[in-house]
Amino acid sequence: MDIFEAQERIQTLTNELKEHNYNYYVLAQPTISDFEFDQKLKELQQLEEQFPQFAADDSPTKRVGGEVNKEFKTVKHRYPMLSLGNTYNREDLNDFDARIRKAIGDDFEYVCELKYDGLAIGLAYKNGKLKQAVTRGDGVQGDDVTANVRTIRSIPLSLRGDNYPDDFEIRGEIVMTRSGFAKFNAQREKEGAQAFANPRNAAAGSLKLQDSAEVAKRPLDCYLYYVLGENLPAQNHYDNMMAAKAWGFKVPNYIAKAKTIDDIFAFIDYWDVARNELDFDIDGIVIKVNDYAQQQQLGFTAKSPRWAISYKFKTEQAITELLEITYQVGRTGAITPVANLEPVALAGTTVKRASLHNADIIEELDLHEHDFVKVEKGGEIIPKIVGVDLSKRKPGSKKVKYIENCPECGAKLVRQEGEANHYCPNEYHCPPQIKGKIEHFVSRKAMNIAFGEATVNALYEQGYVRNIADLYDLKKEQILKLEGFKEKSAENILKSIEESKTVPFEKVLFALGIRYVGQTVAAKLAEYFGSMENLMKATEKELMMVDEIGDRITESLLSYFADEDNLSIINRLAVAGLKFEIEKEASQESNILQGKSFVVSGKFSIARDDLKKMIRNFGGKNVSAISSKTDYVLAGDAMGPAKLKKAEKLGIPIISEEEFMKMIAK
Ligand SMILES: [Zn+2]
Numbered sequence: 002m003d004i005f006e007a008q009e010r011i012q013t014l015t016n017e018l019k020e021h022n023y024n025y026y027v028l029a030q031p032t033i034s035d036f037e038f039d040q041k042l043k044e045l046q047q048l049e050e051q052f053p054q055f056a057a058d059d060s061p062t063k064r065v066g067g068e069v070n071k072e073f074k075t076v077k078h079r080y081p082m083l084s085l086g087n088t089y090n091r092e093d094l095n096d097f098d099a100r101i102r103k104a105i106g107d108d109f110e111y112v113c114e115l116k117y118d119g120l121a122i123g124l125a126y127k128n129g130k131l132k133q134a135v136t137r138g139d140g141v142q143g144d145d146v147t148a149n150v151r152t153i154r155s156i157p158l159s160l161r162g163d164n165y166p167d168d169f170e171i172r173g174e175i176v177m178t179r180s181g182f183a184k185f186n187a188q189r190e191k192e193g194a195q196a197f198a199n200p201r202n203a204a205a206g207s208l209k210l211q212d213s214a215e216v217a218k219r220p221l222d223c224y225l226y227y228v229l230g231e232n233l234p235a236q237n238h239y240d241n242m243m244a245a246k247a248w249g250f251k252v253p254n255y256i257a258k259a260k261t262i263d264d265i266f267a268f269i270d271y272w273d274v275a276r277n278e279l280d281f282d283i284d285g286i287v288i289k290v291n292d293y294a295q296q297q298q299l300g301f302t303a304k305s306p307r308w309a310i311s312y313k314f315k316t317e318q319a320i321t322e323l324l325e326i327t328y329q330v331g332r333t334g335a336i337t338p339v340a341n342l343e344p345v346a347l348a349g350t351t352v353k354r355a356s357l358h359n360a361d362i363i364e365e366l367d368l369h370e371h372d373f374v375k376v377e378k379g380g381e382i383i384p385k386i387v388g389v390d391l392s393k394r395k396p397g398s399k400k401v402k403y404i405e406n407c408p409e410c411g412a413k414l415v416r417q418e419g420e421a422n423h424y425c426p427n428e429y430h431c432p433p434q435i436k437g438k439i440e441h442f443v444s445r446k447a448m449n450i451a452f453g454e455a456t457v458n459a460l461y462e463q464g465y466v467r468n469i470a471d472l473y474d475l476k477k478e479q480i481l482k483l484e485g486f487k488e489k490s491a492e493n494i495l496k497s498i499e500e501s502k503t504v505p506f507e508k509v510l511f512a513l514g515i516r517y518v519g520q521t522v523a524a525k526l527a528e529y530f531g532s533m534e535n536l537m538k539a540t541e542k543e544l545m546m547v548d549e550i551g552d553r554i555t556e557s558l559l560s561y562f563a564d565e566d567n568l569s570i571i572n573r574l575a576v577a578g579l580k581f582e583i584e585k586e587a588s589q590e591s592n593i594l595q596g597k598s599f600v601v602s603g604k605f606s607i608a609r610d611d612l613k614k615m616i617r618n619f620g621g622k623n624v625s626a627i628s629s630k631t632d633y634v635l636a637g638d639a640m641g642p643a644k645l646k647k648a649e650k651l652g653i654p655i656i657s658e659e660e661f662m663k664m665i666a667k
Pocket residue numbers: 330407408409410411412425426427431432
């Protein structure tokens with residue numbers, strides 16, 4: 002492809018992908034498959050690497066993040082971000098309505114909208130491009146989270162149409178969908194990370210991550226509800242929201258005009274029930290006077306506008322009897338106590354179980370056997386117990402005693418300092434944990450072996466596979482004995498196991514299921530140490546040298562490699578022929594850069610990843626942040642000024658691409 006063709010293709014792909022992004026994330030009406038989308042995105046990524054000069058600033062490839070913020074800049078809001086007055090009762094709404102009618106008469110309209118339960122955000126656009134995203138903070142100033150917000154697919158980086166003002170701000174709420182939250186939390190638990198209590202906390206936690214690439218992986222969405230600025234197309238709220246929708250913002254259809262207080266009550270009644278069907282949490286309804294001139298006439302109190310109010314739904318509660326507490330052992334060995342309840346109707350569903358999360362919560366509630374408990378269904382999908390009805394406590398009832406031994410294997414439970422959950426430490430002999438490890442090992446992101454939970458279960462129950470190394474000794478006759486397997490499907494499994502031997506080292510490392518070693522950490526370790534052998538030899542000090550590896554991960558790695566059972570499994574996997582080192586290109590192999598660490602930053606004549614590969618192939622190490630231990634900074638064009646300054650301050654040699662090439666040519 003020549004340079005002109007490349008430029009044209011990049012433009013075409015950029016435009017197409019933007020359109021598909023909009024269809025998928027804003028309209029929820031995709032017109033191509035995920036696979037086709039990924040193919041196009043990959044093609045664009047490759048072209049942009051070859052021809053970085055043609056990559057658009059708002060290219061869809063930039064949605065994957067990459068910028069890392071050590072701290073967020075505090076920014077003053079151009080228009081203060083006031084909170085609305087709120088109420089839980091309808092009397093107050095009647096009063097609100099009466100006050101407004103007294104001030105401006107009866108000739109006006111309300112607009113009713115949902116009150117999203119997420120994180121308020123202000124987005125500034127200049128000439129149709131997203132310039133800045135700032136959190137509410139204290140209302141006067143907030144945090145600049147632009148890099149993270151850019152990864153949220155439903156937020157347009159550049160606007161559609163041409164009738165938007167040159168300079169305006171739009172406000173909305175960043176939320177995590179309920180379905181996305183459930184999947185995300187399950188994944189976290191699987192990796193041994195603390196689960197989030199509800200979608201709002203998960204959204205807030207995500208937005209404050211330092212690594213925007215990590216934010217890009219979180220299922221975040223953004224609903225917009227307020228436009229501010231000069232030269233807006235309309236003089237009322239509703240029409241401006243409709244205009245914003247046409248500019249490409251996600252303005253949901255759950256917005257309605259109302260003339261009377263009864264219209265408002267009807268809207269509230271409807272959503273008080275229908276909210277259970279939404280894929281995101283709302284905690285109430287917002288009511289605004291539509292017309293800007295009338296808003297101005299009504300003005301503000303010290304804290305909030307007089308022309309708007311939010312009505313909050315009461316969280317529904319029910320009282321029911323606690324029948325029994327059972328304890329689940331997760332795949333990571335984490336113990337979760339579950340309250341089994343006398344079934345009770347709550348928020349449109351029948352509740353039979355409630356999560357108790359951990360021992361502290363049981364202690365806090367001072368739970369006794371057969372207590373009558375108050376159950377609440379808030380943002381959480383699983384209801385929670387918020388209190389005990391002491392008037393119904395039976396005399397002489399015993400306090401709930403937390404179990405001391407694992408209900409699955411009998412091992413004595415442990416609880417590490419600072420951890421909320423108890424764990425079963427019997428990692429390699431506790432059935433759910435063994436199965437969990439095998440499931441994780443075969444999963445798509447790890448070894449990608451083509452079978453699921455049911456097969457793992459069957460192989461385990463039959464005694465054929467009791468650890469991950471057993472997979473490589475599996476015989477066809479054994480698989481054929483499992484229910485539902487025929488010649489062909491058994492062969493497919495064996496083929497898939499065979500193919501897993503080509504899975505790269507970093508994935509193998511991730512697949513081992515070492516606690517706290519997720520995909521990113523595994524990749525960093527693989528990159529740094531290059532082989533299993535080096536990693537296993539690494540001392541605490543050496544492990545701590547790796548970017549983003551702290552005490553917790555170091556400790557976990559050291560104890561993993563100190564365990565005899567693990568060493569024997571690793572040994573068997575090595576014999577089976579799994580990849581235990583990163584690929585080197587044989588032709589270039591040399592150790593001229595042995596022991597030297599590099600930070601590669603900026604744009605080069607070749608792809609950055611290729612440069613990193615060369616560093617590895619010559620025995621060097623890639624690290625992502627500059628520290629006093631860095632040996633060289635390999636600087637290309639447009640390297641960040643902060644990095645440059647840091648390198649200069651620490652006196653680290655800064656070399657150009659040309660100098661680097663000379664270095665390895667020696
Ligand atoms: Zn156990």
